[in-house]
Every structure is written in C-alpha cells, then in structure tokens.
Amino acid sequence: MTEKNDWKLQGSYFETCNCETACPCIWLQDPSEGDCKLLVAWHIDTGHLENKALDNLNVALACYAPGNMKDGNWQAALYIDDQADDAQVDAITQIFSGQHGGHLAILMSFVTEVLGIKKVKIDYQEDGKKRRMSIPGIAQAEIESIQGITGSESTISNPPLCVVSSHPSIVAKSNQYQYQDFDKDWQFSDRNGYYSAFTYQP
Numbered sequence: 001m002t003e004k005n006d007w008k009l010q011g012s013y014f015e016t017c018n019c020e021t022a023c024p025c026i027w028l029q030d031p032s033e034g035d036c037k038l039l040v041a042w043h044i045d046t047g048h049l050e051n052k053a054l055d056n057l058n059v060a061l062a063c064y065a066p067g068n069m070k071d072g073n074w075q076a077a078l079y080i081d082d083q084a085d086d087a088q089v090d091a092i093t094q095i096f097s098g099q100h101g102g103h104l105a106i107l108m109s110f111v112t113e114v115l116g117i118k119k120v121k122i123d124y125q126e127d128g129k130k131r132r133m134s135i136p137g138i139a140q141a142e143i144e145s146i147q148g149i150t151g152s153e154s155t156i157s158n159p160p161l162c163v164v165s166s167h168p169s170i171v172a173k174s175n176q177y178q179y180q181d182f183d184k185d186w187q188f189s190d191r192n193g194y195y196s197a198f199t200y201q202p
Contacts, residue, residue, distance in 0.1 A: 005202045007091075007100050009047035009054065014131035014195035015040040015163055016143050016174040023192040025069045026159035026169075036065040037186045039141055039179055040163055041133035042198065043124040049091035049100070057081040058122035059092055060135060062115075062179055069110065069161060076108075077115040077182060079135055081122050089119055101202045103165050115182045129153070131172070131195045139179045143172040143193030156194075169194040 016039055017023055019032040040061045047054035060079040067073070080092050094100060098108030125132040129145040148154040155168040162169060172193035179186045 005100055007047075007049040007095060008199070008201040009042075009044050009095065010199050011043045011045040011047070011197070012126060012131075012195070013040065013042040013164055013198045014133070014141075014143055014172070014193060016141050016172075016177050016193040017191065018177075018186065018188055019192045021146065021173050021192045022156065022171050023194075025065075026156065026161050028068070028070045028160050030068050031065070032192075035067060036063070036069055037179070037184070038063040038065070039133075039139060039177065039186075041122070041124055041131075041141070043126075049095060052087050052091045054084075054088055054091060057084050057088065057092065058124045058133075059096060060122055060133060060139065061096070062139070062181065062184065063111075064184065065110070072110040072112060074111045075113045075115055076111045078117045079120050079122060079138070080117065082119050084119065093117055095200070102200050104200055107163065129172075130175075131193075138181045141177050141179075142175040143195065144175055145170050145172045145195070163194070164196050164198040166199040167196040169196050 018037040042059045058081040062077045064075045098105035123134045132142045145153045154171040157168040
C-alpha cells in the first residue's frame with residue numbers, strides 16, 4: 001500500500017515575468033514595476049502521485065502579485081496538459097495546489113485567489129539556450145539565457161524566494177511574453193526569465 005504523500009516530480013521548467021533582469025522578487029524586494037505578472041511552465045519527465053504515473057506531461061501557471069511577492073495576495077490560474085487523463089489531472093491539481101506539501105505548498109501558500117484550472121494543449125520546447133511554451137489562444141512565451149563573463153550561463157543559487165529550490169536558476173531574458181485569460185492581458189519582451197531542471201517532492 002502506497003502512502004498518501006508518496007509523490008515526486010522531475011523535469012525542466014522556465015518562468016518569465018514583467019520584472020527587469022534579474023527579477024528582484026527572489027530577493028524579497030519590490031517588483032520592478034510594482035506588481036508581478038508571472039508565467040511559469042513545467043515539463044514533467046518523470047513523476048507520480050501514489051500509483052498514478054505523471055510522466056511526459058506539461059503544466060503552466062499564470063500568477064499575479066499586486067505588490068511585494070512575500071506579502072501574498074497572489075491570484076493564480078493553473079493549466080494542465082490535455083494529454084492527461086482525469087486521474088492525472090486530479091493528481092497534478094492536488095500537487096500544484098500544495099495539498100501534498102513540499103516546495104509547491106510553500107509557493108501556493110501565497111495564493112489567495114485561484115482564477116481557474118483548465119485542461120489545455122500545452123507545447124513545451126527546449127532548444128539550446130532557449131525555452132518556449134505556448135497555449136493556443138492563451139499564452140506564448142520564449143526566453144533565452146544570458147551568457148556570463150566566463151562564457152558559461154549565469155546562475156543564481158538558493159535565493160530567499162524561487163519557483164525551484166532544488167537546482168540553481170539560469171538567468172535569462174524574454175524574447176516574447178503574451179498572456180490573455182480571465183481579466184489579464186499581458187504582453188511584453190526583454191524582461192526577466194529563469195530556467196533549470198527541477199525536483200519536487202514532500
């Protein structure tokens with residue numbers, strides 16, 4: 001018999017927001033423009049909740065914070081891969097809403113309003129130093145990493161606030177960011193981005 005809190009997700013992720021590069025929110029500072037308009041995408045390479053496999057599924061989250069992110073009052077909308085069956089949708093919803101603990105529970109503790117949960121087509125792509133995600137009619141995003149002074153990628157490790165705590169974040173800049181859903185209509189480029197591998201577990 002598996003335990004209710006038997007879960008683990010591994011894969012890759014990226015995020016982009018309206019802050020200047022690199023986003024001050026991870027240092028608990030005020031957003032560059034006073035609020036944060038965040039879009040996050042995950043590709044789960046391997047994952048499970050109890051006996052339910054969650055391999056090769058995509059997840060996205062749009063999040064709005066009206067001020068300093070540490071103060072909470074976030075609004076969030078969750079998007080789940082249309083390739084997921086009903087049991088997988090339920091498992092992903094439980095994990096990403098923080099019901100099973102771990103780092104995602106910390107992040108979701110800042111959310112006071114869930115705008116909605118939708119099952120949609122999500123295209124997630126990795127292309128060298130670029131990461132792309134699209135949800136038809138809702139979101140388009142592409143980021144590209146920034147080269148460091150030694151020629152390798154620039155990274156940030158262990159900031160006070162982050163989407164992924166298991167791996168250093170590679171610093172990037174957006175080539176494109178569009179999001180239109182619920183009452184949101186966001187569009188900008190040349191702003192902050194991060195990407196990395198991730199591991200989430202209790």
